[in-house]
Amino acid sequence: MSRQIYLDNAATTPLIPEVIDAITEFMKEDFGNPSSTHAFGRKTKNTIENCRRSVANHFGAKPSEIIFTSGATEANNIIIGHCIKNLGVKRIITCEMEHKAVLDTVKNMAKAHNITVDYIDVCQKGNAQLTHLEELLNQTEKGKTLVSLMMVNNEVGNILDGKATAKICNQHNALFHSDTVQFVAHDHVNFREWGIDFATCSAHKFHGPKGIGFLYAAKEATIAPLLHGGSQERGFRPGTENTIGIVGLSKALDVAMSNLEKDVAHMKQLKHYFIEQLNTYFSNQYKVNGDVNKGLCTILSIGFSREIANELLLFSLDLKGIAASGGSACNSGSNQGSHVLRAIPVDDKPFIPVRFSFSKLNTKEEIDYCIGVLQELLKKPE
């Protein structure tokens, strides 16, 4: 069994040749420390600032509003800490379906700084309820509020109405942070026009390298740095820059944005076709987790009925060369409970969850292969 099919693109994506080439070329040409003011340093500094400008342009942001970090986890930690330490936030409204990088950070910082945390209601389709958000924001006695809601859920793919959410936050004088990790490079977003205060991204979700991401902070906010000891990133993120990563991130984003419509159309087709095939072969024996009509093209979370599937399904798929996951990468390959699926209030009998997630590199033929393997693996109901 030598064939390998990668359908776990929400966990991470393959590097594309354009990014590999950009990094390789950069490694051969450029090694200066961006903080050095001699020619070697200036050259690298120039490269980084060009990357920053390019990244900012894709989101209607100013270069000074983009701060490179080691990834979205660090970026989320910086922003949530900043809001509490610098901006007087006394309450955070978030959702049980957030990524742990937000959820755990909120829980830890709330405990350390005596912050109230409210969780927004989720409907049966897994959508955060904006009417509930408004209700919560009307409780003005709870003090300055940060709303942290992800733009696309990483497990079920549901898309938040980011503009509407930002508008509600702005109307209630609350800050709005969005983990946009799964969203950017798969759709257009103008942080400024939408009214988003803080956003976070990770390059490896759009065919860039791991260990590099950025945060957007509107209005050139003075960020409370998480680290101390250097003036890099205007002092907001000390430590010598991951120059290779920045070059790779910028290139990956450029490629993604310049082919966005075509790639998205392709992935939509794949997802649509996958569902069609599931209907053909496993009708009534599966459900889509989350809101199939409001889901991003990259993510398809399926629950297979226990009549035809068991906990070994992901393991069996892996043996057949198909990479999928049970949820986020943390519990990929296992069927341990997902906090996201638990947060969706459905009263179905237990299903076996499998997240298939697509990139522009996947093909219809791979879906056919995957459906074929599923037919082999899943028992016919008696």
Next chain:
Amino acid sequence: MSRQIYLDNAATTPLIPEVIDAITEFMKEDFGNPSSTHAFGRKTKNTIENCRRSVANHFGAKPSEIIFTSGATEANNIIIGHCIKNLGVKRIITCEMEHKAVLDTVKNMAKAHNITVDYIDVCQKGNAQLTHLEELLNQTEKGKTLVSLMMVNNEVGNILDGKATAKICNQHNALFHSDTVQFVAHDHVNFREWGIDFATCSAHKFHGPKGIGFLYAAKEATIAPLLHGGSQERGFRPGTENTIGIVGLSKALDVAMSNLEKDVAHMKQLKHYFIEQLNTYFSNQYKVNGDVNKGLCTILSIGFSREIANELLLFSLDLKGIAASGGSACNSGSNQGSHVLRAIPVDDKPFIPVRFSFSKLNTKEEIDYCIGVLQELLKKPE
């Protein structure tokens, strides 16, 4: 003027072909998320764990004692925070000559957590005084103590007697952390045998990539993570791993350690030759900052007399294609005061500081060229 000579290797070093090749090959072959448990993830996880084992082996450490970080700045921040939050440290003894990544972190955390900070005396040659360390450690009423002293000073190159320092700390039941950024890959160190509790490193100081480093924490200590939201690095450093960086770091370290004696001999020769030439052409018009007899082969910090040099010297060197610095990269290329040089209690008339720092890639011929340029730039004393 097209010639460019790089003599700022204490700020950062060029990537070597072995590292570029290792990274390029890895990028083409391997992209999984190490947290994914399917075949793609396991492959990458395996690569990372092999790197960790290899890194640990170079320092007599267990793999579980090595935690990859985005660099030494983050590593220093994690360790100092951990000692205060988890290990009951009430006092920190450090030195005014430390890198800002330690000094600023200590200052910030001391303020936030009401920690006493004592600074160890420095002699005229820039060496931290271990007799004073003992005196300070005898003040046992100040509570559980962390000693943070760098193994090699990044501006003047002075080497700490790491074994003796660790012994004193151990005898006084104090924890010992050493920023070993400039030291590792230029000499052998066995963290365990020496009795070091915590050490920090950055790959880009030994021809590896920027944005990746590691910390050593003895006895598989439970680190208080700085970031929240993931179980990577056993939960001590959440966030998807910088896989490219880890591969590059490991390869750079392997190459450095396998050629260590030869490379060090070469750099010693360069430094010795540089000083010889300075004596020949600028005798009595310069001094060596720090302890020339106790300095690492990579770093030569010179103070040129104001009779022959002025504040534009670094700028002029840069125009002639020679990259050197005024101190750490933060103030490289400028002559703004160095906190390190200020910390050395000398009462000389002001000198113009220039740090030349070498790597194995530099040549005697480059030193000749540099000396030639210095002869052009420096005024003959009247």
